[in-house]
Amino acid sequence: MKVPGVEISLATPVPAMPMPSHGRLSNSSKTPEQMELEYEANVAAERGDIMTPLPRDPRPQGMTFPGDAAAGVGMGNSSVGGGRNMQPEIVEAIRNLDAQALRLNNLTLEDRCQLTTQQENKPDDDTDYVVLRRPQKHHPFDRQCHSLYERRLYKGPKLHLWVGNGKKPSPSDDDDLKTFQRNLMDLKYPTVLPPNPQLKALLVFHKSDSICEVVTLACQRHQLDVTLVKSKEEALDTLQKSYATAQCYHLIIIDARSTKGLDAEHIARTIRHTHGHHLTTIIAVCKKSFFEKDDALIALLDAGVNRCIAETTNLAMCSVELKQILHSIIRPHNVMSTQQALYTALHRLKEVVLITDDLLRIQYANRATERLLNMRLDEIISKPLADIFVSDLSTISEQGKSIKEFDGILTVRRKNQEGIPMHVRVVPVACIGSAPTHLIFNFDIPGGGMDFIATLPQPKEAPRGSLHSVRRCSFDVRSIASDGLRRTSLAKLTSLPLEAPITKENCSADEARLIDKVLEFLKREGLYSPQMKEIRTDDPIATDLIGALLTGPSVYSSRRSSNDSIIRTGNSTRTAIVPAKMKANPIVMELLEESLSWDFDIFKLEEITDYHPLLYLGMEMFRRFDVFATLNIDENVCKAWLAVIEAHYHKSNTYHNSTHAADVMQATGAFITQLTNREMVMDRMDEATALIAAAAHDVDHPGRSSAFLSNSNNPLAILYNDLTVLENHHAAITFKLTLGDDKINIFKNLDKETYKSARSTIIDMILATEMTRHFEHLAKFVSVFGSEVEPRELVQSEEETSILMRRMLIKVADVSNPARPMQYCIEWARRIAEEYFMQTDEEKQRHLPIVMPMFDRATCSIPKSQIGFIEYIIQDMMHAWDSFIDMPQLITCMQINYSQWKKYDEQGVNTLADIMAKQPPVGNKPSNSK
Numbered sequence: 001m002k003v004p005g006v007e008i009s010l011a012t013p014v015p016a017m018p019m020p021s022h023g024r025l026s027n028s029s030k031t032p033e034q035m036e037l038e039y040e041a042n043v044a045a046e047r048g049d050i051m052t053p054l055p056r057d058p059r060p061q062g063m064t065f066p067g068d069a070a071a072g073v074g075m076g077n078s079s080v081g082g083g084r085n086m087q088p089e090i091v092e093a094i095r096n097l098d099a100q101a102l103r104l105n106n107l108t109l110e111d112r113c114q115l116t117t118q119q120e121n122k123p124d125d126d127t128d129y130v131v132l133r134r135p136q137k138h139h140p141f142d143r144q145c146h147s148l149y150e151r152r153l154y155k156g157p158k159l160h161l162w163v164g165n166g167k168k169p170s171p172s173d174d175d176d177l178k179t180f181q182r183n184l185m186d187l188k189y190p191t192v193l194p195p196n197p198q199l200k201a202l203l204v205f206h207k208s209d210s211i212c213e214v215v216t217l218a219c220q221r222h223q224l225d226v227t228l229v230k231s232k233e234e235a236l237d238t239l240q241k242s243y244a245t246a247q248c249y250h251l252i253i254i255d256a257r258s259t260k261g262l263d264a265e266h267i268a269r270t271i272r273h274t275h276g277h278h279l280t281t282i283i284a285v286c287k288k289s290f291f292e293k294d295d296a297l298i299a300l301l302d303a304g305v306n307r308c309i310a311e312t313t314n315l316a317m318c319s320v321e322l323k324q325i326l327h328s329i330i331r332p333h334n335v336m337s338t339q340q341a342l343y344t345a346l347h348r349l350k351e352v353v354l355i356t357d358d359l360l361r362i363q364y365a366n367r368a369t370e371r372l373l374n375m376r377l378d379e380i381i382s383k384p385l386a387d388i389f390v391s392d393l394s395t396i397s398e399q400g401k402s403i404k405e406f407d408g409i410l411t412v413r414r415k416n417q418e419g420i421p422m423h424v425r426v427v428p429v430a431c432i433g434s435a436p437t438h439l440i441f442n443f444d445i446p447g448g449g450m451d452f453i454a455t456l457p458q459p460k461e462a463p464r465g466s467l468h469s470v471r472r473c474s475f476d477v478r479s480i481a482s483d484g485l486r487r488t489s490l491a492k493l494t495s496l497p498l499e500a501p502i503t504k505e506n507c508s509a510d511e512a513r514l515i516d517k518v519l520e521f522l523k524r525e526g527l528y529s530p531q532m533k534e535i536r537t538d539d540p541i542a543t544d545l546i547g548a549l550l551t552g553p554s555v556y557s558s559r560r561s562s563n564d565s566i567i568r569t570g571n572s573t574r575t576a577i578v579p580a581k582m583k584a585n586p587i588v589m590e591l592l593e594e595s596l597s598w599d600f601d602i603f604k605l606e607e608i609t610d611y612h613p614l615l616y617l618g619m620e621m622f623r624r625f626d627v628f629a630t631l632n633i634d635e636n637v638c639k640a641w642l643a644v645i646e647a648h649y650h651k652s653n654t655y656h657n658s659t660h661a662a663d664v665m666q667a668t669g670a671f672i673t674q675l676t677n678r679e680m681v682m683d684r685m686d687e688a689t690a691l692i693a694a695a696a697h698d699v700d701h702p703g704r705s706s707a708f709l710s711n712s713n714n715p716l717a718i719l720y721n722d723l724t725v726l727e728n729h730h731a732a733i734t735f736k737l738t739l740g741d742d743k744i745n746i747f748k749n750l751d752k753e754t755y756k757s758a759r760s761t762i763i764d765m766i767l768a769t770e771m772t773r774h775f776e777h778l779a780k781f782v783s784v785f786g787s788e789v790e791p792r793e794l795v796q797s798e799e800e801t802s803i804l805m806r807r808m809l810i811k812v813a814d815v816s817n818p819a820r821p822m823q824y825c826i827e828w829a830r831r832i833a834e835e836y837f838m839q840t841d842e843e844k845q846r847h848l849p850i851v852m853p854m855f856d857r858a859t860c861s862i863p864k865s866q867i868g869f870i871e872y873i874i875q876d877m878m879h880a881w882d883s884f885i886d887m888p889q890l891i892t893c894m895q896i897n898y899s900q901w902k903k904y905d906e907q908g909v910n911t912l913a914d915i916m917a918k919q920p921p922v923g924n925k926p927s928n929s930k
């Protein structure tokens with residue numbers, strides 16, 4: 001089978017070729033050619049998965065094996081036999097080149113050319129040549145070579161590559177050959193390559209003029225698949241579609257010559273913020289005059305453009321420029337993304353892999369290492385290797401300098417445990433130069449059986465992040481759990497005849513008494529439930545508010561009426577309309593660029609999205625935190641989910657509407673970012689569940705409190721027995737809506753276990769927003785993270801610390817409004833007061849118990865209510881959270897707002913009308929941010 005124009009020839013006679021270890025081609029009845037075709041098919045099939053290593057023959061190098069030659073397994077046809085033996089790796093590498101070259105030429109297996117021996121081209125006896133015949137005039141010579149270079153398949157000092165016309169290489173070709181000499185050693189440690197798809201370029205040019213034409217031609221010359229669009233909207237639309245089908249553009253070239261037709265800076269910035277495009281190469285074509293001063297170019301580069309190139313009508317110049325970009329930007333980007341994938345794979349490997357630097361300090365450890373050592377990553381990284389071994393390591397360190405590998409038994413020290421003898425293999429590798437810069441350790445128990453690690457006692461969840469490393473705050477737990485606090489105890493529980501292993505065995509009567517006392521403590525329910533601070537305020541408004549927020553429903557249960565409910569129950573699905581303009585609203589996109597900053601203007605978003613802030617902000621957060629990938633779900637499902645959740649927030653509520661949900665989600669995003677900055681990394685699933693919980697935490701809120709629902713015999717209060725009524729409802733309806741419609745089921749691609757854990761996290765976070773347990777959550781958080789003792793010592797598992805942290809995160813986000821820039825803080829205070837007033841109005845009208853009598857629109861002092869709210873609920877919590885997360889602007893804003901409320905109070909500015917009269921319109925930038 002010959003392909004016109006392409007021939008791949010071997011300049012050296014090739015002996016029998018060993019097959020891949022899976023030995024799928026051992027059928028001796030096949031012709032060598034059939035076998036080769038099949039071989040290629042296998043190789044190609046295996047290459048389908050980028051992480052699958054190339055097939056390697058595990059047998060010793062430089063040998064042929066009985067049966068190979070007899071079976072006709074050879075590099076070429078039977079005429080190839082004889083001559084000097086080649087190393088099997090080289091032979092196999094050449095086979096891979098064959099496949100690679102074919103792929104680069106877009107040839108199918110059917111078109112595969114026959115390998116022939118070309119003895120006459122062999123320039124000398126010591127050199128093996130692979131001659132690739134140049135099939136056409138503009139054959140991508142360099143592309144093949146570079147691909148070979150990347151694959152590092154040809155490294156032997158004796159093996160030269162030449163891509164040409166099949167004739168004996170000329171002296172200049174010989175120079176090229178030398179460039180591609182490779183060290184045979186590298187064959188042993190092949191580089192895993194990035195995927196090698198057809199490169200795609202998106203050209204964004206306002207009009208098809210001569211410059212656009214030259215850029216298009218240059219792209220085509222380099223075999224790029226070109227798409228031309230004329231506007232930003234078209235560009236974003238194309239990118240979005242390409243992202244959904246995993247056919248991403250590698251290169252985007254934007255016409256930046258004039259801002260009239262296109263705003264290149266804005267386009268670049270938007271693309272950079274679009275999910276999946278952080279490694280896309282963006283090039284701006286600029287006027288030559290731009291290069292005379294730097295401001296315009298720097299603005300473009302700051303917006304995310306990788307390189308600015310000058311407009312030209314000269315095809316050669318443009319082509320060279322493009323080539324440089326392909327080599328210096330696109331390829332490294334490709335490699336980087338592959339490395340990331342490799343890291344992920346390595347991290348999840350069952351085998352224990354640990355990497356040290358040349359001074360034997362641990363640089364990397366995968367999850368299995370954490371399990372083996374029973375330590376968290378942050379306890380392992382940077383440690384001297386000697387700390388985790390009982391054995392003397394002098395053999396390794398001495399060998400690391402001079403000898404290549406170590407293979408032997410060493411005893412590993414598990415945290416808090418005896419040593420475990422392990423079979424350790426050490427491979428030195430060099431990042432720079434040839435002396436080892438790193439050592440890779442691979443552990444095994446003597447005799448194999450890696451499942452052994454799974455049998456070791458483990459922390460409940462794979463440890464991650466470094467929660468324990470939070471700044472210790474000087475928080476005084478007693479300020480919360482003071483004498484005035486009530487503890488609930490269940491007499492029944494304490495009287496149960498509970499016995500535990502620690503009880504009275506081997507101890508004196510005194511010790512037994514002490515243990516009894518401790519047990520009595522521990523058996524109490526609500527160990528951390530200080531529940532309510534004594535409200536030492538003369539202010540009845542604060543007393544009213546705090547009392548209503550922190551007290552359960554029983555207080556008001558005596559005066560129930562049986563009036564109807566205000567909440568729809570049953571199948572109340574609301575039609576969610578995704579705004580048509582969502583994709584391409586530049587004003588919204590511009591605002592969302594600031595979506596992680598603490599002074600983000602949520603009210604402006606509410607206005608410009610026509611009261612769909614949750615949909616827009618939600619999508620932005622999901623994009624920024626990779627939620628689509630984490631849930632393995634299409635963006636459109638998330639979009640539909642957000643739209644449905646938003647539709648189930650009541651627009652008629654002044655406070656508990658979707659703007660509040662978006663605000664809490666925004667704060668959550670800001671906190672996650674700050675946690676990451678502080679290296680207290682949440683894993684991707686924790687981030688996703690936190691954002692989902694934030695978005696849904698008040699869904700279907702009726703604008704009335706739980707106490708109101710209980711007092712009015714609302715069906716929800718009946719359903720939930722007056723306990724955590726609203727929060728239970730928010731959590732339940734979130735899952736009811738999500739699971740009830742496949743089109744919005746963002747969890748549908750999660751496996752059972754992951755879904756179970758995500759559901760539990762989301763429910764726990766939503767329930768944590770209930771204010772009656774405010775002090776309980778705060779006290780627990782402070783006692784664990786504010787203690788001098790390691791959190792690990794205070795809680796049962798890493799998971800428990802993580803739960804405490806997530807609860808506090810959503811709680812702070814939920815009531816962060818008094819710590820927002822003043823203008824927003826005042827607007828939120830207006831909204832919540834208005835909602836309280838409406839509740840009071842309804843309670844009066846329906847003759848229900850009045851939950852907060854002081855919240856009467858005729859008499860209420862807003863400043864007083866806010867002063868009380870900050871003093872009793874917000875202040876301690878913000879300080880605790882700031883100590884943990886280090887966001888001083890929370891405290892600064894809170895203090896400024898507090899002073900302002902005090903001022904209004906002193907001035908007698910009390911009513912909503914008075915306060916609002918003093919405010920600039922919302923949507924203007926606040927003055928006290930940052």
Ligand SMILES: Nc1ncnc2c1ncn2[C@@H]1O[C@@H]2COP(=O)(O)O[C@H]2[C@H]1O
Pocket residue numbers: 545549698769770771814815817818828829832865866869
């Ligand atoms: N600025 C504020 N002033 C008074 N109460 C508030 C303020 N912000 C939030 N809250 C209350 O705190 C509660 C937190 O949980 P919810 O969102 O269910 O309902 C919230 C309000 O009742």
